[in-house]
Amino acid sequence: MSGGTLNWRIDEREGARIAAPAGRVDESTATAFTERLIGEAGAARTMLVLDLSGIAYMSSRGLRALTLAQREATRSGSTIVLARPNETMREILAISRYDMIFKVADTIEDALAG
Amino acid sequence: MQVRFWGTRGSLPVAAKAATVRDKVATALVAADGRRFADEAEARVYLETELDFAAAHTYGGATSCVEIDVGEGAFIVCDMGSGLREFGLDSLGRCAGGHTREWHFFLSHLHWDHIMGFPFFVPAFVPGSKIVIHAGHADAETALRRQQEEISFPVPFDWLKADIEFRTLVPGQDYAIGAVTVSLIEQHHSHLSYGYRFRDAAAKVAVYSTDSEHKIDRMEGEADVVAFFGGADLVVCDTMYSLADSVSMKEDWGHSSNIVAVDLCHEAAAKRLALFHHEPTYSDADIERMHRESIRYEELTRGAAPLEVLCAYDGLVVEI
Structure with a gap:
């Protein structure tokens, strides 16, 4: 359940923190993904844009990590926007109804526009 | 089985x-578009x-009651929801055909929807019936007696004619009960709940895990659940809510989602999953949509062997 890691690219733009992990979020990577994502949510001043373009797919553990990170973001006065999911991730977000509790943007620019 | x-x-x-x-x-x-049928x-x-x-069809509307039939010995029944009334009558019919008049119940927990069928369980009124009620809860007898007190029901528990026995089981042990080996696991739910794992003489395994919330801040603890589901031929799983509902408005209501159930079964290398404990506000179309989405999620996240995703309905019989 733990041990695997993802490659992360971090950027700052227009006051927002943009985090772009790459890989699969499954049982082997979920723990590291959760810890890193919560850290990024805490580090974002106003908004964390989670660029999903490099995520092949995400199991429920990864989705639940999004909720834990959103709680951390709320505590620190920011919010999380999901951006650029691939078709598989779009389906998973719809099936889980996470597209109803997170804003999902087609582009980074749309995410930054709020 | x-x-x-x-x-x-x-x-x-x-x-x-x-x-x-x-x-x-x-x-x-x-x-049918005008077609004629002979x-x-x-x-x-x-x-x-x-x-x-x-x-x-309809998925039905009776609350939790699932029979595990291993072809020999006493009846084995998980929970006493409103579906128990019909099972009770059917089982008496089988007794008339020679089946032993002994019923072993395994209670997930003691909330109304899981015990409300017992006052209408006809074998309990019949002299000569032997009923053993297994539960992880030590207060199971209190719950069943209380729902038949005068303020709630006209027939007191003590008027029942069957020989009724209560047994409290402990998680982590294997129990040889009738023709099956049974173990249980504690689950997260108000006043706790318990999941049961049944193994028959042919080593076929069915798991009954309902009213179990897999808490968002305790994901590491799911290894125990995965081990409990491990290699099961069938896992009956609480899939009442969407994942989004289960972590937002309905968090701490004690239930799980279809996609967490798929993930747990994938990790456990279970063969089949039965979606169960359907949300009462769901129409048949809603449940069917949830079933289709669950099958699709299983396809999207499948690692090795496929998991067959069934959707339980009142009257479904699964051969293992």
């Missing part, structure tokens, strides 16, 4: 209204093979 579903609805019994049946008939007639049998074939399940 056969697993029979006598009640599959969560929280509260529901029933189809007149308009629901009317709309299904209308759908079937329009879909008899009802031919019409049934059409309904079974050409219409969606929700169009031609």
